[in-house]
Amino acid sequence: MITDERPIFMQIAERVENDIIDGALPEEGQVPSTNEFAAFYRINPATALKGVNLLVDDGILYKKRGIGMFVSSGARERLVSKRRDRFVHEYLHPLLAEAAKLGISPTQLGELLRDEASATASAATPTSASRKEQLS
């Protein structure tokens, strides 16, 4: 669960962000305590606290004295836009650079993306159907 690549507190912050983005942690909902994070991920509570505090500093979470930590309203939207910016920076820029190197024009790239997306979608459909069968 926890890897050696990056500081643990960053990984914890990222996990909480992911949970907020996919709705597992709703806005104004309570976030697990640092001790719960520590016990669950088997990490030092001080490290968990550091991760959570990172999000408090960003205004994603806020503290209610004596009760605990909650997700700020508007947190999800802010995270999504932050992640979009990052997506452009981390995925689109290298993609365009590589495409330019290979002589793929932005238009061709757009076509490729559309084709690829529909191919994965049709490939995914039978899988989800068979999963339903297994479940019933």
Added chain:
Amino acid sequence: MTDTSAVVSVTALSKRFGSVTAVDSVDFEVRENTIYGLLGRNGAGKTTLMQLLTGQDFASSGSINVFGASPVENPDVLSQICFIKESQKYPDEFRAKHVFKSAPWFFTNWDAAFAEELIEEFNVPLNRPIKKLSRGQLSAVGVIVGLASRAPLTFFDEPYLGLDAVARQIFYDRLLADYSEHPRTVILSTHLIDEVSNLLEHVLVIDQGRIIIDEEADALRGSATTVAGTRAAVERFTAGRTLLHSESIGGLASVTIQGQLSAFERADAADSGLELLPVSLQQLIVRSTNTSTHDFQASA
């Protein structure tokens, strides 16, 4: 996190045994309510250092300050310390029940209910003579005393010899849970670095009597990367960097470098067909103490 919250502060501490220098002019501080890892090879000076900090041994030179005073023959300081050793001796004919009966007399924070839970979890036979306990059961007795004593400063020196993976996990889990509820300073000395690395907040690495790393555990995470690929590409990529370790087979090379890589550098590595591998705390320490992983584990 300032000097005022240091529970231990050591200056120019040395310990010599005849011509051997076990602890060599060491300086460091230990913060309050923090879990420290004291890591290093066998014979690096870990146990000697802990013996000095607990007043069990006498320094050759330098000063030790624990809770504001020297620990040597100091009841006020020692009453706040619990030192669990791998090789702890027990009085003749002692049974585990005698240990748990007498421990509360000396450790004022002793939690009897917690001790009983742990005795059950670790399955320690209370009525069997200590001499007849298995290595793992013996370690469990120490671990239980260390946890249930809740001493403000607790030392665990290789506390789990003979404990199986399940029992060790119980130890880690109970330590974390109890530490969360009753914060205290814990100094954990161990060879099993990978197992405990996530529990540690701060790391002290001792090698040949000297502290070579004194750093937040999280700062060490990602502070080194192993680069693997063709020798030419690896050499180009790692040129001008601090190398911790390198090895090569034929035209392939694998080099561990210090410092974090930017996204740009990562992309560059990917372009050059290089593989970037994270370096675990254990690998980092093995690299830093100039020993191969094999040697390191063999010394455990």
Added chain:
Amino acid sequence: MTRIWNVVRLHLVNRMAYVTLPWIILGSAFLITIAIWMILRSVGVTSGFDGSASSPQFSGALLSILIYLLVAAVMAINLTFPFALGFSVTRREFYLGTALTFGLVSAANAVVLTVLASIEQATNGWGLNGRLFTVPWGGGGTPIEHWFGFFALQLLFSFAGAAIATIYMRWRINGMVVFWVVGGAALVGLFALIAYTNSWAAIGSWMTANGTTGMAAWSLLVSALAGLAGYAMLRRATPKN
């Protein structure tokens, strides 16, 4: 003071060491002695060491509990000391607590031994004209003399054991070698000195003049010296693995 008292409790937490085992050992020695006396009587041997019909049988069984206390003191330094340090006790607290334990155990054991000595006197040596508990007084002595003698003897063996074990704790095997070589040489030298100065008779009369109680009092001085030496050595001792 509480911490010193806790060391006493630590020594006594396992009743086996200081309560059960010494009395099992002395009890067996006593029973074996009685059995031997009865066997001797049944085969018609009624005379004692000097061959006269009225002389009593003497037994050295009392030594068993003294030797046991010496061994227990060695164990207390060898094993309980490192254990107590692990329980965050200071050397000073450990030594004072240990000395107090020696005193308490010796005093309590002496009470029981005194009762047994009185029974021995009242029953004419367990009905067998035997002398086991009253040996140091040649069968005589008052209860107060008995108690004091038993107390002093036990202290002597305890502190001697503790001091010897502390030499080992402090200097390991080298310390032991030096101790026994120097100690042995000193003893031989002392015997030689006595022999060459023809002083055996003088020493004998000095001991007779002091009597058992006087000698017991002198032994307290030896115990005190052993105790002080032990304390001085333990203050700088480090348990090694």
